[in-house]
Amino acid sequence: MTTKKSKSExxxxxxxxxxxxxxxxxxxxxxxxxxISEATRKRVKETAKEMGYRHNSMAxxxxxxxxxxxxxxxxxxxxxxxxxFITSLQRQLQAAGYNLMICQSNDSVDLEKELANTLYSAxxxxxxxxxxxxxxxxxxxxxxxxxxxxxxxxDRVPVLGAPAYIIKGDDYRGGLLAGNHLMQAGxxxxxxxxxxxxxxxxxxxxxxxLDALAKQGMSMREDWVYHHELTVENAWNSLRRLFxxxxxxxxxxxxxxxxxxxxxxxxxxxxxxxxxxxxxIGYSNDPRTAIVTPAITxxxxxPSEMADKVADTLxxxxxxHPTVFHAIGEPLVCxxxxxRRMTT
Amino acid sequence: MTTKKSKSExxxxxxxxxxxxxxxxxxxxxxxxxxISEATRKRVKETAKEMGYRHNSMAxxxxxxxxxxxxxxxxxxxxxxxxxFITSLQRQLQAAGYNLMICQSNDSVDLEKELANTLYSAxxxxxxxxxxxxxxxxxxxxxxxxxxxxxxxxDRVPVLGAPAYIIKGDDYRGGLLAGNHLMQAGxxxxxxxxxxxxxxxxxxxxxxxLDALAKQGMSMREDWVYHHELTVENAWNSLRRLFxxxxxxxxxxxxxxxxxxxxxxxxxxxxxxxxxxxxxIGYSNDPRTAIVTPAITxxxxxPSEMADKVADTLxxxxxxHPTVFHAIGEPLVCxxxxxRRMTT
DNA sequence: TTGTATGCGTTATCAA
DNA sequence: TTGATAACGCATACAA
Numbered sequence: 001m002t003t004k005k006s007k008s009e010x011x012x013x014x015x016x017x018x019x020x021x022x023x024x025x026x027x028x029x030x031x032x033x034x035x036i037s038e039a040t041r042k043r044v045k046e047t048a049k050e051m052g053y054r055h056n057s058m059a060x061x062x063x064x065x066x067x068x069x070x071x072x073x074x075x076x077x078x079x080x081x082x083x084x085f086i087t088s089l090q091r092q093l094q095a096a097g098y099n100l101m102i103c104q105s106n107d108s109v110d111l112e113k114e115l116a117n118t119l120y121s122a123x124x125x126x127x128x129x130x131x132x133x134x135x136x137x138x139x140x141x142x143x144x145x146x147x148x149x150x151x152x153x154x155d156r157v158p159v160l161g162a163p164a165y166i167i168k169g170d171d172y173r174g175g176l177l178a179g180n181h182l183m184q185a186g187x188x189x190x191x192x193x194x195x196x197x198x199x200x201x202x203x204x205x206x207x208x209x210l211d212a213l214a215k216q217g218m219s220m221r222e223d224w225v226y227h228h229e230l231t232v233e234n235a236w237n238s239l240r241r242l243f244x245x246x247x248x249x250x251x252x253x254x255x256x257x258x259x260x261x262x263x264x265x266x267x268x269x270x271x272x273x274x275x276x277x278x279x280x281i282g283y284s285n286d287p288r289t290a291i292v293t294p295a296i297t298x299x300x301x302x303p304s305e306m307a308d309k310v311a312d313t314l315x316x317x318x319x320x321h322p323t324v325f326h327a328i329g330e331p332l333v334c335x336x337x338x339x340r341r342m343t344t
Numbered sequence: 345m346t347t348k349k350s351k352s353e354x355x356x357x358x359x360x361x362x363x364x365x366x367x368x369x370x371x372x373x374x375x376x377x378x379x380i381s382e383a384t385r386k387r388v389k390e391t392a393k394e395m396g397y398r399h400n401s402m403a404x405x406x407x408x409x410x411x412x413x414x415x416x417x418x419x420x421x422x423x424x425x426x427x428x429f430i431t432s433l434q435r436q437l438q439a440a441g442y443n444l445m446i447c448q449s450n451d452s453v454d455l456e457k458e459l460a461n462t463l464y465s466a467x468x469x470x471x472x473x474x475x476x477x478x479x480x481x482x483x484x485x486x487x488x489x490x491x492x493x494x495x496x497x498x499d500r501v502p503v504l505g506a507p508a509y510i511i512k513g514d515d516y517r518g519g520l521l522a523g524n525h526l527m528q529a530g531x532x533x534x535x536x537x538x539x540x541x542x543x544x545x546x547x548x549x550x551x552x553x554l555d556a557l558a559k560q561g562m563s564m565r566e567d568w569v570y571h572h573e574l575t576v577e578n579a580w581n582s583l584r585r586l587f588x589x590x591x592x593x594x595x596x597x598x599x600x601x602x603x604x605x606x607x608x609x610x611x612x613x614x615x616x617x618x619x620x621x622x623x624x625i626g627y628s629n630d631p632r633t634a635i636v637t638p639a640i641t642x643x644x645x646x647p648s649e650m651a652d653k654v655a656d657t658l659x660x661x662x663x664x665h666p667t668v669f670h671a672i673g674e675p676l677v678c679x680x681x682x683x684r685r686m687t688t
Numbered sequence: 689t690t691g692t693a694t695g696c697g698t699t700a701t702c703a704a
Numbered sequence: 705t706t707g708a709t710a711a712c713g714c715a716t717a718c719a720a
Contacts, residue, residue, distance in 0.1 A: 009491070011713055022691045027715055037689060054487065055465045058405040059713035062696050067402060069445075077431055083422040090448060099466065101413075102446045104434060121399045122443065143398065147353070261635055291605055293637045355697055366707045371699055381705060403697035406712050 010051045019047055030055070061123065070314065071119035071127045072102045073112060075156070080257075080286040081303050082130065085154070088304040089128070092311035098125070098318075107132045107229075113140040126150040126314050131158065133199045133229065138162055150317035154310050157200050157331065165313050166331040167306060171201045174299040174336045175208025178253045178281045181297070183216055185279050185344045187251030191224040191242050193235065193263075194255040202227070205255050205283065230255060235262035243270065251279040257286035260296045264343065280343040294342035306334050354395045363391055374399070405467065414658065415463035415471045416446045417456060419500070424601075424630040425647050426474065429498070432648040433472070436655035442469070442662075451476045451573075457484040470494040470658050475502065477543045477573065482506055494661035498654050501544045501675065509657050510675040511650060515545045518643040518680040519552025522597045522625050525641070527560055529623050529688045531595030535568040535586050537579065537607075538599040546571070549599050549627065568593060579606035587614065595623045601630035604640045608687065624687040638686035650678050 012026040019026070021040070028036045029044035061067040070093055074082045090100050101124060105112040112132050119127055120143050127144050131153065138158050144151045151164040158166075182190055192209060195202040213220060226238040235254070239262065242249060254260035260282025264274065272278050274294055282289055282298040289296035309332060326332045356370040363370070365384070372380045373388035405411040414437055418426045434444050445468060449456040456476050463471055464487050471488050475497065482502050488495045495508040502510075526534055536553060539546040557564060570582040579598070583606065586593060598604035604626025608618060616622050618638055626633055626642040633640035653676060670676045 009713095012715095013713075023713090024692075024715075025690055027713095028690085031715080033715095035689065040689080052487070052490070056406075056713050057466045058402050058411060059696090060715080061402040062400075062406050062698090062712090063714045063716085065696070077421065078424075078427040080422075083427060087421055087448060091450075094447075099445060099447075099462065101443060103438075103443075104431060106435075118443065122401045143396070146396070265635070288632055288635060291609070291632060292635050353697095356699095357697075367697090368699075368708075369706055371697095372706085375699085379705065384705080400697050403712090404699080406696090406714090407698045407700085409712070 010053045011056070012053075015044065015048055015051060015053060018051070019043060066125050067123045068098050069101050069122065069124050070098050071122070071124035072100055073105055073115050073119070073127070073129045074102065075105050075107045075130060075132055077102065077104050080288075081155070081284050081301060084303040085307045085310075088307035089311055092308065093314070096311070096315050098314075105132050107134070109134050116140045116144075120144065124149070125318055126152070128152045128154065128310060128314070130154055131156040131199070133196050136160075136198060150314060152310055152313055152317075154306060155201065159198070159200050159203065161329060161331075163329050165317065165326065165328060167309050167313065168200070168331055168333055169301045169306065170333050170336045171204035172208040172211075174283060174301075175205040175210075175253075176212045177208075177299060177336070177338045178205075178283070179209040179212025181338055181340070181344060182251040182253060182279055182281060183212070183218065185251070185275070187279055188218075189224075189247060189249050190218075190220060190251040190253065191226075191249040192220065192253045192255075193226045193230070193238050193259050195230050196227055202255055209253055224249060230259045232258060232262050235259040236266060239263060239266040243272075248277075250277065252281070254280065254282045257282040257284050257289050257296065257298055260298065260343075261288060261292055264292055264294065264296060274343050285339050289341065297341045297344040298339050300337045300339050302334060302336070309334065354397045355400070356397070359388065359391055359395060359397060362395070363387060410469050411467045412441060413443050413445050413466065413468050415466070415468035416444055417449055417459050417463070417471070417473045418446065419449050419451045419474060419476055421446065421448050424632075425499070425628050425645060428647040429651045429654075432651035433655055436652065437658070440655070440659050442658075449476050451478070453478050460484045460488075464488065468493070469662055470496065472496045472498065472654060472658070474498055475500040475543070477540050480504075480542060494658060496654055496657055496661075498650060499545065503542070503544050503547065505673060505675075507673050509661065509670065509672060511653050511657065512544070512675055512677055513645045513650065514677050514680045515548035516552040516555075518627060518645075519549040519554075519597075520556045521552075521643060521680070521682045522549075522627070523553040523556025525682055525684070525688060526595040526597060526623055526625060527556070527562065529595070529619070531623055532562075533568075533591065533593050534562075534564060534595040534597065535570075535593040536564065536597045536599075537570045537574070537582050537603050539574050540571055546599055553597055574598075574600040574603045576602060576606050579603040580610060583607060583610040587616075592621075594621065596625070598624065598626045601626040601628050601633050601640065601642055604642065604687075605632060605636055608636055608638065608640060618687050629683050633685065641685045641688040642683050644681045644683050646678060646680070653678060 013023045016023040016026045026044050029041040077083060093100055103115045109132050141151055145163060153164055154167045157168050194206050197203055228234045252263050254263055260280050263280050267274050267278055282296050285298040285300040289298045357367045360367040360370045370388050373385040421427060437444055447459045453476050485495055497508055498511045501512050538550055541547055572578045596607050598607055604624050607624050611618050611622055624640060626640050629642040629644040633642045
């Protein structure tokens, strides 16, 4: 490899000059426009290669009024669910000729707003968003709607709905499955550690879980329901409080796997036997749930399949396809499943 | 309702027309050019806001010949090391006004080439790359060098060097630490499960590990050294072969944590006691090593700190700073540390 | 089949 | 302090 810096770049105008033809012809030849002769096309492409020509996406985007870039705002790239979602989404979009501009909100509403504005200015052709835990107001996405730029919310979607494409997991059913499973396993005194109710996913998981219990005529001690960000530290704090009273819980529904793992470690430290004395179920089927001892029962969300749905929706919307893949504002709900392991 | 067709977008020309001033003035006002009066600036900004104006990065990029986009090619976004590296890098670059275009090569050389070309055409201002396991030829990055576009390799860097910025972990020392630690823990019959030697990181970890042993006058059975992609399946295959002979190993250096975790699970299944009968050390200090039982000793690579170095290098290079942060072609080597847990 | 002319929206240069 | 103009590189409508 050499470092030799060549003179300034060659444009289609330079190629045209060299070949003694017009820039328009060069442009058409390079874009495989059928109205150009095979001979010219070949000549142009060869010369372009020789001259080290590279297509300028910025100029092309400006002229075409489309960037071929799709924006993605995700709370945290390092979360299992999102990292697999992204991998799958990117593969699909790449194949369709789009590039992904991935940004992390880090669960900060302010940062989410800033990123939305940046991507708006960057003229992304579409925007895909999984909201922060605390996003209530979604006016920072209004510009996209007004400009008719396809907007897709997935997983953590606006609580109050939105005139956008909405693709979400069946969190209600996930909660229901968790509740039913714990009860079938014999739990009578259940605790629930959930994320903040400002997020759609925890609202629904909570509703599903409580409905499951209610259907069996069971109710929960209010002080055994915790709502906070589901970090390791917060989990331990809640677990300590949960186990400081007389009555001990015999089942815990942890609304994410990080919390479920913390619960397993907490139980180990306290010498609480799992699943005999305490049953635990997590959420997301993070691969970590399979490697801890005992392996944790969890709810699978199929991130790749959800990404496929998002990609399909995007591609249809971007091509202004006559039959829309699914209606704007009508949530598309993706299935979830219980994965039973050793903690229940 | 009138039939007035709502104009899709307002440009600075539209703002200029409304205010009866020139587009140049509008541009300068919006860019906080000091040669514009405070009054005008305020008037322009207010009107821009009212008219729902958004800056067009494509046009601006074309004119300025810089996109403010930095390309990133990473083998797999879901690997712990890379996902934390990305998070940190993105925060830094965001703060400096750059957007990241993240792409995954999925350890495919062909895809890496394609992505390099795409990002080249997309006119990224700089490119950051961690190579696939198999990339030997790096001519697909030559265009960047020829155009003087800053090119940074990190972690998995070109084996033969390159006239680019190179930032890597101290894999040689990591291997050395692993070897010394196993020997200090009393291991005499060690096995080594490594990734393909086509990758810089495994070359160096291997060299370090073998050097450590050699310094103590120890050598390794050649059939106890495995080289393959470090997946769960491959790990189990190698482990099975490793334990099918008469002589059993008393120590394993796994060149990544996925393999170390597999080794722990394998030992559990076989009833091999850890660390009594077998000691295990992994690489990367993936958080998973801390949650398996027993928790695994590993080598910390400090991904965030490496990202900081990459960000510093990029920002200096992009500003054509007189004092370059570090010389082109001279690898910047980042420290690693041993994190001792229960498997040694 | 190819050429001419124009404009996408912005900003740097030069002039006023 | 502001304005007029040109150009960044490309792709299209229209003309030939």
